[in-house]
Amino acid sequence: MTRVGWIGTGVMGASMCGHLLSAGHELTIHTRTRERAAGLIARGARWAQTPAEAATQAEVTFTIVGYPADVREVILGEHGVLVGAQPGSVIVDMTTSEPALAQEIFHTAAERGVASIDAPVSGGDVGARNASLAIMVGGEPATVERITPLFELMGKTIVHQGPAGAGQHAKMVNQTLIATGMIGVCEALLYAHRAGLNPELVLSVVAGGAAGSWSLSNYGPRMLRDDFAPGFMVEHFIKDMEIALGEARRMNLALPGLALAHELYLALRAQGGGRDGTHSLIRALARLSGEEWQPGGPAPDQPSTSS
Amino acid sequence: MTRVGWIGTGVMGASMCGHLLSAGHELTIHTRTRERAAGLIARGARWAQTPAEAATQAEVTFTIVGYPADVREVILGEHGVLVGAQPGSVIVDMTTSEPALAQEIFHTAAERGVASIDAPVSGGDVGARNASLAIMVGGEPATVERITPLFELMGKTIVHQGPAGAGQHAKMVNQTLIATGMIGVCEALLYAHRAGLNPELVLSVVAGGAAGSWSLSNYGPRMLRDDFAPGFMVEHFIKDMEIALGEARRMNLALPGLALAHELYLALRAQGGGRDGTHSLIRALARLSGEEWQPGGPAPDQPSTSS
Numbered sequence: 001m002t003r004v005g006w007i008g009t010g011v012m013g014a015s016m017c018g019h020l021l022s023a024g025h026e027l028t029i030h031t032r033t034r035e036r037a038a039g040l041i042a043r044g045a046r047w048a049q050t051p052a053e054a055a056t057q058a059e060v061t062f063t064i065v066g067y068p069a070d071v072r073e074v075i076l077g078e079h080g081v082l083v084g085a086q087p088g089s090v091i092v093d094m095t096t097s098e099p100a101l102a103q104e105i106f107h108t109a110a111e112r113g114v115a116s117i118d119a120p121v122s123g124g125d126v127g128a129r130n131a132s133l134a135i136m137v138g139g140e141p142a143t144v145e146r147i148t149p150l151f152e153l154m155g156k157t158i159v160h161q162g163p164a165g166a167g168q169h170a171k172m173v174n175q176t177l178i179a180t181g182m183i184g185v186c187e188a189l190l191y192a193h194r195a196g197l198n199p200e201l202v203l204s205v206v207a208g209g210a211a212g213s214w215s216l217s218n219y220g221p222r223m224l225r226d227d228f229a230p231g232f233m234v235e236h237f238i239k240d241m242e243i244a245l246g247e248a249r250r251m252n253l254a255l256p257g258l259a260l261a262h263e264l265y266l267a268l269r270a271q272g273g274g275r276d277g278t279h280s281l282i283r284a285l286a287r288l289s290g291e292e293w294q295p296g297g298p299a300p301d302q303p304s305t306s307s
Numbered sequence: 308m309t310r311v312g313w314i315g316t317g318v319m320g321a322s323m324c325g326h327l328l329s330a331g332h333e334l335t336i337h338t339r340t341r342e343r344a345a346g347l348i349a350r351g352a353r354w355a356q357t358p359a360e361a362a363t364q365a366e367v368t369f370t371i372v373g374y375p376a377d378v379r380e381v382i383l384g385e386h387g388v389l390v391g392a393q394p395g396s397v398i399v400d401m402t403t404s405e406p407a408l409a410q411e412i413f414h415t416a417a418e419r420g421v422a423s424i425d426a427p428v429s430g431g432d433v434g435a436r437n438a439s440l441a442i443m444v445g446g447e448p449a450t451v452e453r454i455t456p457l458f459e460l461m462g463k464t465i466v467h468q469g470p471a472g473a474g475q476h477a478k479m480v481n482q483t484l485i486a487t488g489m490i491g492v493c494e495a496l497l498y499a500h501r502a503g504l505n506p507e508l509v510l511s512v513v514a515g516g517a518a519g520s521w522s523l524s525n526y527g528p529r530m531l532r533d534d535f536a537p538g539f540m541v542e543h544f545i546k547d548m549e550i551a552l553g554e555a556r557r558m559n560l561a562l563p564g565l566a567l568a569h570e571l572y573l574a575l576r577a578q579g580g581g582r583d584g585t586h587s588l589i590r591a592l593a594r595l596s597g598e599e600w601q602p603g604g605p606a607p608d609q610p611s612t613s614s
Contacts, residue, residue, distance in 0.1 A: 099502070122516050134516050136509075159512040161504055169502040170509050173495045177518035180491025183564035188483045191551070194558040195406070195476040197468055202443075202477050205466040209429050209441050211484035213520035244498070251501040251606075254596045257490035260567055289561045299558075 001025055002150065005054035005061030006045070007074045007081065008095070009037045012121070013064040015128035016094070019153045021045060030054040032065075051075070052084035060147060061085060064094040067239055071097045075105055087113030090143055094135075096120040096236075098243050099165035099172070100250075102138060106164035115143040118164060120171040121155065124231045132156045136174070138167035172244040178215065178278070179241055179261035185215050186282040189223055190289070194299045199224050219279035224295045230277035237278045238265050308332055309457065312361035312368030313352070314381045314388065315402070316344045319428070320371040322435035323401070326460045328352060337361040339372075358382070359391035367454060368392060371401040374546055378404045382412055394420030397450055401442075403427040405550050406472035406479070407557075409445060413471035422450040425471060427478040428462065431538050439463045443481070445474030479551040485522065485585070486548055486568035492522050493589040496530055497596070501606045506531050526586035531602045537584035544585045545572050 002025050006017045009031040017040055021027050027045040030053065031037050041047055048054035051074045055061040061081050063074050071093055075081045081091055082105075091109055093102065093116070102118035109116040117139030127133040133155035137144050144160045151158045161170040188211075192199045199220075207217050222228070241262045248255045268274075268284035276283075286293035309332050313324045316338040324347055328334050334352040337360065338344050348354055355361035358381045362368040368388050370381050378400055382388045388398055389412075398416055400409065400423070409425035416423040424446030434440040440462035444451050451467045458465045468477040495518075499506045506527075514524050529535070548569045555562045575581075575591035583590075593600040 122513070122518070124517070134512050136512055157512050157515065159508055161508055161512075166502075166504060169499070169504055170512060172502075173499045173504070173509050174513045174516070174518045176495040176498055177491045177513060177520070177523065180494060180564075181488045181518070181520060184484045184487025184491075187487060187562045187564050188480045190560060191483055191555060191558075191562065192476070192480045194560050195473075195479075195554070197473055197476055197480070201466055201468055202480050205441050205443055205464050205468075205477060206429070206481045206484060208464065209481070210431070210521050210525070211429070211481045211488070213484070213488060213522075214517050215520075216484065218517070247502070248498060251498075252596060253497060253501050254592075255494045255498065256567060256571070256592075256595070257487075257494050257564070260563060264563070285561075285563075288563070289559060 003057055003059050004028070004150070005048070005058035005081065007031065007051045007054055007061065008064040009040060010064070011125050012128045014040060015125070016064065016154045017045070017062070018043070019131050020150060023153050028054045028058060050079035051081045052079045055081040055084035055089070056086070058085070058089060060090045060092060060150065062092045062094060066095070068097045068101050068243070071095050071101060076108060082109060082112065082114065085109070085112070085114045089114055090147060091116040092119055092147055094119050094121055096171050096240050096243070097168060099168040099247060102165040102168050106139065115140065116164070117143050117147060118167040119151065120167055122171065122174050123155070126231070128154070135159070136161050136167040136170035138162055138165050138169070169247070172240070172247060175237070175240040176244055176255065176258050179237065179265070180257040181213055181215050182219070182278060182281050183257070183261055183264065185213070185220060186223070186285045189220060189282060190285055193295065196299050199295070215279075223279055223282050226293070226295050228276045228280040228283070230275065232278050233275055234265060234268055234278055234280065235274040238262070238269060241265065310364050310366050311335070311457070312355070312365035312388065314338065314358045314361055314368065314370040315372040316347060317371070318432045319435045321347060322432070323371065323461045324352070324369070325350070326438050327457060330460050335361045335365060357386035358388045359386045362388040362391035362396070363393070365392070365396060367397045367399060367457065369399045369401060373402070375404045375408050375550070378402050378408060383415060389416060389419065389421065392416070392419070392421045396421055397454060398423040399426055399454055401426050401428055403478050403547050403550070404475055406475040406554055409472040409475050413446065422447065423471070424450050424454060425474040426458065427474055429478065429481050430462070433538070435461070442466070443468050443474040443477035445469055445472050445476070476554070479547070479554060482544070482547040483551055483562065483565050486544070486572070487564040488520055488522050489526070489585060489588050490564070490568055490571065492520070492527060493530070493592045496527060496589060497592055500602065503606050506602070522586075529584075530586055530589050533600070533602050535583045535587040535590070537582065539585050540582055541572060541575055541585055541587065542581040545569070545576060548572065
């Protein structure tokens, strides 16, 4: 049994924290909107008024919040975890956040005898619920080893990527792949629609070959059903891309594909799609060519098929 | 036993034609460079001086050549298949070519009582050798049904996509996915390298999740081994992208991701990489940021990791 502090009980955090509770760990939690913690409190978690208070008795304090500014506030702020954390305890930030901030937290915490690791996840709300997340970890080996039994309650693939910040960098690699690949999935389905093909027939032949991807197999069918409920929300994805592009800029690395994806997602947000799923990018790409995406409808401006 | 004409015995064509020979069909072949047909002739195929001659006795004549201009020449040209083809016979073009040309061939052939279908493939040289190709077919159902037993000797996934040209359109969907997705794979690995991550460790966590793709799993490791031998050559891929972009333009469809991929591949060809594998795109993207891709080497211009 470990005494655990937990900050942030959104869609992801509530599921992940719930797995620790189920395994018998002692949880003290804080989140911005107390009502969102009600289910966990009913299951035995204690409430703390501040992140600092949640950390006071904890051997390990997890944070999973929204933006890097939130991470800074709940860990390094006036009432942050580091104010309460005891020497010898560990802070684990699971928010997708900036590698440089992870390093800053690592160094600031170390000055007070507190260890810290960064451990963003992928796998979405379903992965959080099923404890099948992939967890990308940055930090010192001894700390990572100490926390791994807790990670194993939340995820299936737990890989130590390197020193502080390396977990966040690995997550940026993941998001770069998803963002750029999504452009291809959307453009391919738009092409199929315009060309008058049956998109299900096309998917049946391309999805299993060299053109195949998780996004195509999982988001393609949803795009074709006009189902844009968020697995992962556009506005959060934009945050991730901005972190990746900022880091790339700092590393003198031009990423034209990711930059294009970012611009297209900004357009989608400007069109009112900020809280839809990331696969609704197909709507922005359709509008770019004067079309409202209607997968069931006839292809617009269908040209004569002979040249 | 079917009397088959076969035009084009390059890397793909020779393997595919070989499967028909092995199954006991009677082959008459023609190809631009006669020596490349020697192996098939040794196995019992007859040589024809022209495509027209190859088609004269054939119930079905297959073509798989390089560019749309080659397709036009070997089918519609002065000594082309259509000059020799008997009424009631079928022409099957398996080249990746223009949908509009497939439709033109369909109509021109029909005027002479000859049926035709377009049937480009994916799966590369390995798929051709193992008879595991995906075959995307456009044409009239009765014709497609008649040819399917022959396709089954060459491929595993054979899907009738619609009328003449639909096979080519489906192939363009396939190539759009691969081209745009490849940008993401390259940028992700470049990011990982610059950030000082161990790319194998990153792949171990991202390849199995939402960021996963065939390209990442198959080309990622080759990029990391600095192995750029062609599965599929850059200059042929550029041809395919130009067909897709031309069709999209004709359909009033803007495809910014595919357009970016095309530009980056043009740069790669300009740098001398036209005959390397398509995954050598990572070299062009590395050069864009002033780096020669050296997966084993240290990350260049490695910045200080704190901000």
